[in-house]
Amino acid sequence: MRLRKVQGGAFAIACSLWCTIAAAQAWTFQGDTTPTWEQVIARYRDLDEHHRGAKLFEIGKDDGGSPIHLFVISDGGVFGPDSLKARGKRVLFINNGIHPGEPDGIDASLLLAQALLESDQLMGLTVNTVVCIVPVYNVSGALVRDTTFRVDQNGPRVHGQRANARNLDLNRDLVKVDSRNTQTLLQVLRRWDPDIFIDTHVSNGADHQYVMELLTTHPAKLDPEVAAYLDGTLVPGLYKWMDRKKIAMCPYFETVERTPSKASWSSSIRHATPRATPRSSTPSV
Template identity: 40%
Template sequence: MKTSVCLLAFLLTTAALAQTRPDLITPYERSQGRQTATYAEIIDYYRLLDRQFEQAKLVDVGKTDVGQPLHVFLLAADKVFTARPDRVTLLINNGIHPGEPEGIDACLMMARDLLLTNKLPKNVLLAIVPVLNVGGCLNRGVSRVNQNGPETYGFRGNARNLNLNRDFIKADAENTRSFQALFQQLKPQVLIDNHTSNGADYQHVVTYFSTQKDKLHPALSGYMTKTFQPDLDKVLTARGFPPAPYVNHPKDTPESGLLGYNDSPRYSTGYAALFNCFGFTLETHMWKDYPARVKGSYAFDEAVLRLCERDASQILANKRRADAAVSQQTTFALNYRLDRSQTDTITFLGYEAGYKPSEVSGLRRLYYDRSKPFTKRIPYQNTFVADLELTKPQAYLIPQAWSEILALLKRNGVQMKRLTSDTLITVSAYYLDEYRTSPRPYEGHYPHSGVKVRTETQRIQFYKGDYLIPTNQPANRYLIETLEPQALDSFFAWNFFDSILDQKEYFSDYIFEDTAAELLRNDPALRQKLADKRASDKAFAENADAQLSFIYKQTPYFEKTVNRYPVFRLERAR
């Protein structure tokens, strides 16, 4: 690895620290920027800080898939390690992809420096997840061929080979369930998720995307885009890390323009947004040397912390306003898409790209020429619009049989009531008329998309212990995004309700032939429907089984529960 300005600065800092507190030199510093800390070293270091400083506390918050606990490291100037309404909670998540470990090492040093210098903000509780993907951190190797250091690092998949940054709604991993419980306990106003990029080459060390602004309540969105982000960018530029939006480009090279990132609820910042917490996914550039990336991560995380300290009262007021508004909100937007008619421009620090014959294939290949840096204004599209709007019901009703769904709702802070007696209730019931299912597995599921529903008013028997979920609560956005089947990351989309898609009872052709004939003799309307269907569909007219099935579905014998979605909408107050 080449010695850089960042590495020289780091060596001077480490040398000074070694004179005063050699016990607090991190594993990364001890390796002179070549190594990231192992899982055992990370937890041991935070335990050391916990023992030596009263303002620090390492807490075991739950399970992970590999058997090790999930931890959070809490820093509080007043030594009170719980969330309070009078101070901001900043939650920093590390190691969701342990092969992208800059945040892990940066947070170890930042926590130490805050404690040594006694510069913890009094109005911010800082909560650091040392490593979310513990199994991936233990699975150490060299799997990221495009990355410039460290020498070894963790793996992207967790112990179940799940990508945890696609798991925030389905919560298949114990890691994610523990994180959700932690998130609901802390109720943070601001989130950082530390990552490393892949893709194009360019001059920026630091790129990031924020929670998609068009999904946020206006109080949060306006403050984030007009105050917080501009000031964050100024601080980063002053510290030698001029940022750019996450480099998501539609064509071969970034100068063609960048696109905003649609962080749906499966992602960390998209999940946080459901609870009126705005967030940032930091993406340091993979091909910059590792010390530069660690220093960029440190600069980013510290800058966000100081802005939270500066604007704590505003951040808290915005969150309270958004929570109150969402509790009363009646119409919700779903399934956002990029509005390509809206284009802005940004300053981008890139390298000229070119093409030359590949030494491997002999065909044309892309390369970037680092001897030809440029500064250009390039297009940036970051406006999103909703494809669907839904009006919330007065409440949802869910039978207690769906225990996995109910556990997810409870873990995410949803307020629910249990019915005290068996009751017939008039509800709106969805039927799933159309949907597409992925032909290949994705994160252990075959997700559904393109969902279309029809609604019937029905009188349904509910039982003592079934759940009624009112929609006058701050968790409304989470409820709408997970319980409405058309939503991109709904529980239906993630296959939690697939058992309702199976028909359980059928007919025997040779017996039902006589029953069907009698039904047609006695029901002229049914007879006409069958004739119309034959006239309009030649294949149907030539298929005896299809005609019997058509008649069967028009009779009381056909089960009403086929494709009936088992989350019911109570459209008026009981």
């Protein structure tokens, strides 16, 4: 499953981040910014040092030679996937920054980790579920920052680039596996075998009321029982939850050739790509 947040999401959930690296201090948000890769890793390292139920791992290298990290939140302080599976724990795996110019998931995951580890109300969510977060998957893309990679996107002002160190689009590499990034990720996914996988993205300029778009995997890729759970329970539950929070969510769609203001709505919209196809981890911008 893939959660894909559109530009409004940047402001609703993780608009701008001013990182405070001092130990035990909460993140605060200020201005139209997203943290650098160094700041993101420093924050996860800080959480690791202050919480028994959190650990930051290096899982391999990207094509630029930088380390790719995995941050694991595990109630009880056990971090081996085999041990956790044996205890009946579910695994939620979130991959951020496959396109570093789309940093909402990077920012939101920092908030999620903080909330799960430090909020009395939310700690219970990890009793049966282990949360694995790749802070930034395309590290080399995140290290190249500029103001013009995503000109139609509504912030942040400075952000990373789409391609990695070898100019590969990593969201087109999940099958051909040319990059070290993909080799690293696949190795970790095989180890953790997550129950739910989320890949976070941001659109480049969609202008509508929805804060978030949701694109789920194709049911043909799932066991029939899992597909039935996805359609009958999980997705309806997500929409109800977002409704209760008054955060508008819709199925993923994109405009084609003309904007809705210059054409009929139906002719300008490639509708709700019903399900992700297998050509990449998810089809995306």
